[in-house]
Amino acid sequence: xxxxxxxxxxxxxxxxxxxxxxxxxxxxxxxxxxxxxxxxxxxxxxxxxxxxxxxxxxxxxxxxxxxxxxxxxxxxxxxxxxxxxxxxxxxxxxxxxxxxxxxxxxxxxxxxxxxxxxxxxxxxxxxxxxxxxxxxxxxxxxxxxxxxxxxxxxxxxxxxxxxxxxxxxxxxxxxxxxxxxxxxxxxxxxxxxxxxxxxxxxxxxxxxxxxxxxxxxxxxxxxxxxxxxxxxxxxxxxxxxxxxxxxxxxxxxxx
Amino acid sequence: xxxxxxxxxxxxxxxxxxxxxxxxxxxxxxxxxxxxxxxxxxxxxxxxxxxxxxxxxxxxxxxxxxxxxxxxxxxxxx
Numbered sequence: 001x002x003x004x005x006x007x008x009x010x011x012x013x014x015x016x017x018x019x020x021x022x023x024x025x026x027x028x029x030x031x032x033x034x035x036x037x038x039x040x041x042x043x044x045x046x047x048x049x050x051x052x053x054x055x056x057x058x059x060x061x062x063x064x065x066x067x068x069x070x071x072x073x074x075x076x077x078x079x080x081x082x083x084x085x086x087x088x089x090x091x092x093x094x095x096x097x098x099x100x101x102x103x104x105x106x107x108x109x110x111x112x113x114x115x116x117x118x119x120x121x122x123x124x125x126x127x128x129x130x131x132x133x134x135x136x137x138x139x140x141x142x143x144x145x146x147x148x149x150x151x152x153x154x155x156x157x158x159x160x161x162x163x164x165x166x167x168x169x170x171x172x173x174x175x176x177x178x179x180x181x182x183x184x185x186x187x188x189x190x191x192x193x194x195x196x197x198x199x200x201x202x203x204x205x206x207x208x209x210x211x212x213x214x215x216x217x218x219x220x221x222x223x224x225x226x227x228x229x230x231x232x233x234x235x236x237x238x239x240x241x242x243x244x245x246x247x248x249x250x251x252x253x254x255x
Numbered sequence: 256x257x258x259x260x261x262x263x264x265x266x267x268x269x270x271x272x273x274x275x276x277x278x279x280x281x282x283x284x285x286x287x288x289x290x291x292x293x294x295x296x297x298x299x300x301x302x303x304x305x306x307x308x309x310x311x312x313x314x315x316x317x318x319x320x321x322x323x324x325x326x327x328x329x330x331x332x333x
Contacts, residue, residue, distance in 0.1 A: 023289075024287065024288035024289055024292050024307075025288070025292075025303070025304050025307055026288070026289075026291075026292040026295060026296075026301050026303075027289060027291075027292065175289075
C-alpha cells in the first residue's frame with residue numbers, strides 16, 4: 001500500500017469484502033473476479049440501454065444510464081490508486097489493439113447515443129416513436145392495483161428472505177457433509193447445479209412466460225400488454241439459457 | 256483458476272497427502288481452506304499464494320520447492 005490505511009480505506013474494505021470474509025484465498029480471488037465481471041456486464045448493459053432509451057427519445061433515462069457507469073469507473077480508479085496501482089499504466093501495458101478496440105467500441109456506443117439524443121432535441125421527435133400508454137379506468141381498479149402492488153412487494157420480501165435462508169441452510173449442510181467426508185471427491189470444485197435447482201429454473205421460466213402472456217391473451221393489444229409479453233419472453237429465455245447451460249455443465253462434471 | 260492446462264501426472268500434494276493417509280477435507284481443515292481449494296490445487300487449476308504453499312508444505316512435512324517447484328517450471332498461474 002502506498003500510504004497508511006485511513007477510515008476511508010477501512011470503509012472501502014468493508015464494502016468490498018462483504019460476504020467473503022470467511023472465504024479462503026482462492027474463493028476470494030474468484031469472487032472478486034466474478035464481481036469485476038458482473039460490473040463490466042452492468043456497464044455494458046447501461047450503455048446499450050442508454051442507446052435504446054436515446055433512440056426511443058427518453059432523454060433523462062439515457063443520460064442517467066450513460067452517467068451511472070461513471071461511478072464504478074471512478075471508484076475502481078480511486079481504490080487502485082489508494083493501493084499504489086496505476087490503472088492507466090496497466091491500460092498502457094495491455095496490447096494496443098485490444099485497448100483501442102475496446103475504447104472504439106464504447107466511443108461508438110456513446111457517439112450513437114449522443115446522436116440519437118441530439119436528433120430528439122433538434123427535431124422534437126425521437127428516432128423511433130414508441131409510446132407506452134397505461135390507462136387504469138376506475139377508482140376501485142386503481143385501489144386494487146395499488147393494494148396488489150404493496151402486497152406483491154411484501155410477499156416478494158418474504159419470499160426472498162425465505163429463499164436466502166434455504167440457500168444458507170443447504171450450503172451449510174453441504175459444507176458439513178464435505179468436512180466429514182472420508183474419501184476424496186475431485187469433481188466438486190465447480191458448482192454443479194442439482195436436478196432440483198434446474199427443475200426450479202425450468203418451472204420459473206414456464207410460469208413467467210405464461211403469466212406474461214395473460215394481459216395480451218385477455219384482449220389487451222396495447223403497448224403495455226406487448227411490453228409485458230415481450231419482457232416475460234426475454235426473461236423466460238434467459239432462465240431457459242441458464243437452465244440449459246447448467247445442464248451442460250452438470251453433464252461435463254459427470255464425465 | 257479455470258482454463259489452465261491440467262497436469263497429467265499426479266500432483267505432489269496429492270501424492271504426499273495420500274501417502275500420509277489424509278483426506279482432502281482433513282488437509283483443507285489443517286491449512287484453513289475449503290476442500291474445493293485443495294481439489295483445485297491438486298488438479299493444477301490453482302497456484303496457491305506463498306503463505307498457503309508454506310502452510311501446506313508444513314502440514315505435509317515437505318518443502319514448497321518439492322510440492323510446487325514443478326508447477327513453476329510449467330508456467331503455472333501465479
